[in-house]
Amino acid sequence: MMLGGLTPTKAATPEIQQLADEVKPQLEARENRSFPIFTAVEYRTQVVAGTNYFIKIDVGHGVYVHVRIFEPLPCNDTEVSLTSYQTGKKANDPLDYFG
Known part of the structure; x- marks a missing residue:
């Protein structure tokens, strides 16, 4: 992996689901709707001054959110945050870098 590049796509783990669950309220507030289904499917990471997690989330009815x-970093003593997201994704859409 190139420094600052994305890791290969991996299947979501319970730890990744926990991260997704932590930012779910932020996404629901930005989208002004709730997501009864919110299942992390796969993810990629990017090491920067901390870690960016790119996560594909199944929100039901064949629709996904990235x-x-x-x-x-732990020394910064701050919370995880939803930096960006993409709606209207499908199961076969690749999980690539986005700003």
């Missing part, structure tokens, strides 16, 4: 979550 979220970018930033987890700062």
Whole structure:
């Protein structure tokens, strides 16, 4: 992997689901709607001054959301945050970098 590049896509783990669940309220507030189904499917990471997580989330009815979550270094003592997201994704849409 190139420094600052994305890791290969991996299947979501319970830890990734927990990260997704942490930012779910932020996404719901930005979208002004709730997501009864919110299942992390796969993810990629990027090491920066902390870690960016790119996560594909199944929100039901064949619709997916791609979220970018930033987890700062432990020494910064700050929370994980929803940095960006993309709606209207499908199951076969690749999980690539987005700003």
